Amino acid sequence: MDTLLQPEERVLSTLNPDGSRRWLKPRPSPGKWLRARRVVAWLLIVIFTALPYITINGKPAILLDILAREFTFFGKTFFATDTLLLGLFMMIVFVSIFMITALAGRVWCGWACPQTVYMEFVYRPIERLFDGKPGTRAKPGSSGFRKLLKYVCYVLVSAFLAHTFLSYFVGVENLRHWIFGSPLDHPIAFLVVLFTTALMLFDFGFFREQTCIVACPYGRFQSVMLDRSSLIVGYDRNRGEPRGPLKRRRKGGDVSLTVAQESQGDCIDCTMCVQTCPTGIDIRDGLQLECIHCAQCIDACDAVMDRIGKPRGLIRYTSQEALDHGKRKLLRARLIIYPLLLLVLISAFVGVLLTKSGAEASIIRESGNLFNIVQDGQIMNQARIRITNRSSSTVTYSASIASPEGVRIELTPETLTLEPNKMDSMMARIIARPELFTTSPIDVYVRVTGSDGFEKELHFSAHGKIWAGSSP
Numbered sequence: 001m002d003t004l005l006q007p008e009e010r011v012l013s014t015l016n017p018d019g020s021r022r023w024l025k026p027r028p029s030p031g032k033w034l035r036a037r038r039v040v041a042w043l044l045i046v047i048f049t050a051l052p053y054i055t056i057n058g059k060p061a062i063l064l065d066i067l068a069r070e071f072t073f074f075g076k077t078f079f080a081t082d083t084l085l086l087g088l089f090m091m092i093v094f095v096s097i098f099m100i101t102a103l104a105g106r107v108w109c110g111w112a113c114p115q116t117v118y119m120e121f122v123y124r125p126i127e128r129l130f131d132g133k134p135g136t137r138a139k140p141g142s143s144g145f146r147k148l149l150k151y152v153c154y155v156l157v158s159a160f161l162a163h164t165f166l167s168y169f170v171g172v173e174n175l176r177h178w179i180f181g182s183p184l185d186h187p188i189a190f191l192v193v194l195f196t197t198a199l200m201l202f203d204f205g206f207f208r209e210q211t212c213i214v215a216c217p218y219g220r221f222q223s224v225m226l227d228r229s230s231l232i233v234g235y236d237r238n239r240g241e242p243r244g245p246l247k248r249r250r251k252g253g254d255v256s257l258t259v260a261q262e263s264q265g266d267c268i269d270c271t272m273c274v275q276t277c278p279t280g281i282d283i284r285d286g287l288q289l290e291c292i293h294c295a296q297c298i299d300a301c302d303a304v305m306d307r308i309g310k311p312r313g314l315i316r317y318t319s320q321e322a323l324d325h326g327k328r329k330l331l332r333a334r335l336i337i338y339p340l341l342l343l344v345l346i347s348a349f350v351g352v353l354l355t356k357s358g359a360e361a362s363i364i365r366e367s368g369n370l371f372n373i374v375q376d377g378q379i380m381n382q383a384r385i386r387i388t389n390r391s392s393s394t395v396t397y398s399a400s401i402a403s404p405e406g407v408r409i410e411l412t413p414e415t416l417t418l419e420p421n422k423m424d425s426m427m428a429r430i431i432a433r434p435e436l437f438t439t440s441p442i443d444v445y446v447r448v449t450g451s452d453g454f455e456k457e458l459h460f461s462a463h464g465k466i467w468a469g470s471s472p
C-alpha cells in the first residue's frame with residue numbers, strides 16, 4: 001500500500017517520498033564565490049538597514065507611505081496620482097529584470113535577493129553556530145538549551161528585520177515613537193510589528209528555501225526569461241560523465257587516489273555539490289527551476305577538483321549554449337532590444353519628471369445637487385479644487401475666474417498655503433448670472449495661481465437652468 005502512495009519521481013526537493021518535510025542543512029563550501037557573495041550580502045544588509053535613516057533634501061532616502069499614497073525616492077516624492085511616472089517606473093523595473101535575467105540569469109536570486117541574503121548569511125550561520133556544521137558531530141552541551149538560544153537569536157533578528165522593513169513604510173520617526181511608547185497607545189501599530197516579526201520568523205525559521213522554490217513568482221518566470229545563452233550555473237556533462245568513484249591505489253607504502261576506469265569522466269560522484277546546495281537539488285540533473293544560481297556548488301566542486309588534481313570548472317558559470325556547443329553567444333536580439341527599450345523608457349521618465357510643473361491642480365464637482373439657485377436667482381455650482389505643491393518651497397495658492405464674464409468664485413478657505421509635497425483642497429462656490437445659461441452646462445475656466453508664479457487654468461462645466469429669454 002505504501003509503495004502505491006510513493007511518487008514516481010521527486011516532486012519537490014524539500015519533500016521526502018512519504019510527503020514529510022525534508023529539512024535541508026546545506027554544508028558550507030568555502031571558496032572564491034562564497035567570499036564574494038558574503039561581501040556583497042553584508043554590503044546590501046548595511047545599505048538596507050541604513051537607507052531609512054539617510055535623508056536627502058530633508059526627506060528619507062526611501063519612504064513608501066501607502067496610507068498617504070506618497071512614495072519618496074532619493075529626495076523626490078511621487079503621489080498615487082503620478083500615474084504616468086509610476087507606470088513608466090514599473091515598466092523600467094520590469095524591462096530591467098528581463099534584461100538582467102537574459103544577460104546574467106538568476107543573479108538577483110543568488111546574490112542580492114533579501115531572502116537569499118538573510119537566509120544564507122544571517123539565519124543559517126546562526127543555525128550552524130548552535131547546531132554545529134552539517135556532517136560534523138553535534139556540539140557538546142544540552143541540545144535543548146542550545147535550541148532555545150538559537151530561537152532567541154532568530155526572534156531578535158526577526159524583530160530587528162521587521163522594524164527595519166516597516167521603517168520603509170512608516171518612517172524612522174514613527175517607528176521610534178512606536179518602539180519607545182506603550183503598545184496601548186498604538187495597539188494597531190504594535191500588532192503590525194508583531195505580525196511582521198512573526199512573518200519573518202515563519203519565513204526564515206520554518207518556510208526557508210521553499211520561498212524560492214514554490215512561493216516566489218520571479219522563480220516561476222525565470223524559465224521564460226532565460227534563453228540558451230543566458231548565464232547559468234551549469235554542470236559540464238561532457239567532461240564529468242560517466243561519473244564514478246575514486247579508487248585507492250597502493251604502490252609500496254604510498255596510497256594514491258585514481259579514477260576506477262580509464263573511460264571515467266571527472267565527476268567522482270562525491271555529492272559535495274548536492275550537500276552544499278541550499279535548495280537541495282543535484283545540479284548534475286541539468287538546469288532546474290529550483291536553482292537560484294548561488295554558485296555554492298561551484299566552490300564545492302572546485303575544491304574537489306583541486307584535491308584530485310583535475311582542472312577547476314566542472315561546475316561553472318556558463319550557458320546552455322556553451323555547455324552543448326562550447327561557445328556562448330553574447331550578441332542576441334533581446335540584448336539589443338531590451339537596452340534600447342530601457343533607454344526610451346528612462347528618457348521618457350526623466351522627460352516627464354523635468355517638465356512637471358511646480359504644482360498639480362484639479363477641480364472636481366461636489367456630490368449632491370447639480371446646481372442651486374441662490375440670492376437674486378443666481379446659479380451656484382459647488383466644486384472642490386485640489387492642489388499638490390510639487391515645488392521645494394512653501395507656496396500660497398489662490399483661484400479666480402478666468403472666463404466667462406458674469407461668473408464669480410467664492411473660496412473656503414480663501415487661500416491655501418502648502419509645504420513642499422503636501423496636498424490639500426479648498427471648497428469653491430462658482431456663481432453665475434442666470435442669463436448665461438443659454439446652454440447647460442456652460443464652460444467655466446478657473447485660474448489657479450501660486451505665490452511662486454505657478455499658474456494653471458482648470459475647466460469646469462457649470463450646470464444651470466436654461467432660460468429661454470433674457471429673464472426668468
Ligand code: SF4
Nearest residue numbers: 277291292294295297
Ligand atoms: S544547484 Fe548550485 S547554484 Fe543552483 S542552487 Fe544549488 S548550489 Fe546554488
Ligand code: SF4
Nearest residue numbers: 267268270271273301
Ligand atoms: S562536487 Fe563535483 S565531483 Fe563531486 S559529485 Fe559534484 S560534480 Fe561530481
